Structures are given as structure tokens and as C-alpha cells.
Amino acid sequence: MAGIDHGQQRRRIVQALGAASALGALGAAAPAFAQSTKLKVGFMLPYTGTYAALGRAIENGFKLYVNEQGGKLGGREIEYFTVDDESEPAKAADNVNKLIKRDNVDVIVGTVHSGVQMAIVKAARDNNTLLIIPNAGVDEATGPLCAPNIFRVSFSNSQPGLAMGIVAALRGYKTAVTITWKYAAGEQSIGGFKETFEKGGGKVLKELYVPFPNVEFQALLTEIASIKPTCTYAFFAGGGAVKFVKDYAAAGLKDKVPLLGAGFLTDGTLDAQGGAADGLLTTLHYADNLTTPRNTAFRLAYAKAYSSKADVYAVQGYDSAQLLGIGLRAVGGDIGQRPLLIRAMAAAEIDSPRGKITLSPSHNVVQDFYLRKVENGENKSIGLAAKSLADPGRGCTMG
DSSP: OTTOOHHHHHHHHHHHHHHHHHHHHTTOOOSOOOOOSOEEEEEEEOOSSTTHHHHHHHHHHHHHHHHHTTSEETTEEEEEEEEEOTTOHHHHHHHHHIIIIISOOSEEEOOSOHHHHHHHHHHHHHHTOEEEESSOOOGGGGTTTOOTTEEESSOOTHHHHHHHHHHHHHTTOOEEEEEEESSHHHHHHHHHHHHHHHHTTOEEEEEEEEOTTOOOOHHHHHHHHHHOOSEEEEEOOHHHHHHHHHHHHHTTOTTTSOEEEEGGGTTTTHHHHGGGGTTOEEEESOOTTOOOHHHHHHHHHHHHHHSSOOOHHHHHHHHHHHHHHHHHHHTTTOTTOHHHHHHHHHTOOEEETTEEEEEOTTSOEEEEEEEEEEETTEEEEEEEEEEEEOOOOTTOOOO
């Protein structure tokens, strides 16, 4: 699917809808769907373990947008169901079926862990359940396993790595060591970095892996010190990211081998990382200091509602609700009008706190990636790493 003109694809979608449907796709309300029952939204997110804070931020962001709409989307009140996925792939199939079979949810919002996401994607495909992915970037979800009922508003795993590889090469780094957990998210992030870094003239000397969710890094930090690359690229998130950044600094590497990372390394983790994170460079589709009216209003509203700082996970939860709202407005709340609902969501242009975003033909988000530097406890944008970066959706055969 590489090379598809997204604008042309979007125009074809809108034309196919016809005049009335096109209005719906652009967010205009269709005739109200006369139904008193609540729309069932199922959250399958990590509420315990290393990713617990991420799951809570996603849910908070989603509910913030719904509350801003008076507690309704497309005229429908929302009823929430939650399942703690524990970031445990072995339990994923049983957990997602609790939402689909037991709770009969209309839409699933989940999850964070890419291994768990694979089971959710399979269940969504098998049961034709509407799925919005608010974080997990496993490439296959919008690649070979893409489907009309599956949407992602976050990123694909390779995207932040692709952006950082460009930055590292342009900054003149010649050699790198990469380090991550041994699972899909880490491997695909490393793959993205390696692709653009080596295309820009750099060389990855060694790829180091840690079993998930192990946070014992000392032996590998010693190995990095002995290899002496000109930079290190890391992919960790949540509690693992906190431990890695602090250990990297404690080992004396921070000032000798610059640490670069996918933005999750320092997003939602800065308070716990403290001074160890100062000066770190990361690439991500969001930065705390974006001075747009949209982001400023969002951050103020989030802080007021939850007494905490918004981060990229909160943004992704917020945009998950925005995307669902666009689809529901197009059908007047009647989620049974699936073809029109899906077409409206596919053609959506979302006014996100991160900036305007759209969806590729494989239903993965197309967005800018920012180069961020940690300063005074914030991930501050210091420039654009990649403009309108789209995942190629390799292997996706959706129409």
C-alpha cells in the first residue's frame, strides 16, 4: 500500500458516500437515532503493572472528551465496561471475550501492550466488533491484519523510530547501539530507527534485548560502555522507562553516550525520572509545550478534571473518543449503520491537541512527529522531526 495518495483516497471515500453521507463524514449530524439504550464502550487496558499509569491516562482522556460533549456521543449516553488486561498476552483472548461475549459492548478501546493487542485484533476481526486502538503500535494491526472495523489513533511501532533515525543521522551520529524489551513493540521500534539511521549513513553496531517486563539493565549498560557507540537508541515505557533512564545516568553513560529514544521513554515518566532525564532527546507525535489553543485548552481541562498533567496517552484516549464521536454523529447515534459509520471514521480529520490528524487507507494515523528535549520536567518540542509521517501499511489488503 506504499505510495497511495491519501488525499485522493479520502476524496473517493467522500464521493462514494453521496451528498448526505459526506455531510455526516465531516461531522454534521444525521437525523437523531431514536434509541434510549446507552452505547456500550469497553475499555481493555492495563490497570495494574508497569503500564497501569498509561491505561488510566487513556481512560481519563476518553472520558474527558465525552464529558465535554455533555456525556454523550452522537446523542447516545455512554455506559463503560472495564477489563484489566494486565499486559499479559496469555490472558488476552479470555479477557477480550469478557467484553464481547459477556458485556456485549458496541466498541472496544484497547490497548497498550502490543502482544495483548494482537489477541484483541483477532477477536475484533472474528466478531466484527468495532475496535479503536488508543496506543499499542503493533505494525500488523494496520498491516496484514487490517480490517474495516479496526482503527488506530496512536502510531505504528516503527513510526517514532523512523523519525529518530532521521534525526540521529542528521545530527552526525555515526554508530549506535539499540536496547529494548524483547517483544513486538520494541523490535519494530528498533527496526524503524535502524532503517532510517542506516539510510542516512549511520551503523547500528548491536541490538540489545531484555525479556519483558524485566528491568535488570546493569549487564547491558556495561556492554554499551564497552562498545562505545556515538549514541544509544532505547524503547521502553512506563515503569521500565523510569528504571532504565535512572540506571543509564547512574552508570555514567548519560554524558558519554547520548541517549535517544521513542517518546514513550520520557512521556508520563518524567516526575519519577527526575534529573536523570534532563536533556534527553526523543521523537513523538506530541509535546507538552505545543502552544496551540487546542492543546492549551486540553491541558487545562485535563489538569482540572484529574489533578495531573496530560501526556501523550491522555491525548490518544481523547482522540479515540473524538474519532468515535465523528462516526456516531454521521449516523445519528445508530451504530447499526456500520458502513456509513466506518466510512465517516475513515474520512475523519481530527482536531487533536497534537495537531490535525487524518487516517491512512489502512486506518493508521497520519501525523507530524516532534523532536523533543526534556527541560524543567517537560518534553519540550525543539523542532519537527518528520512531517505528516504515514506508516506504509505493508500487507494491508483492505479496499
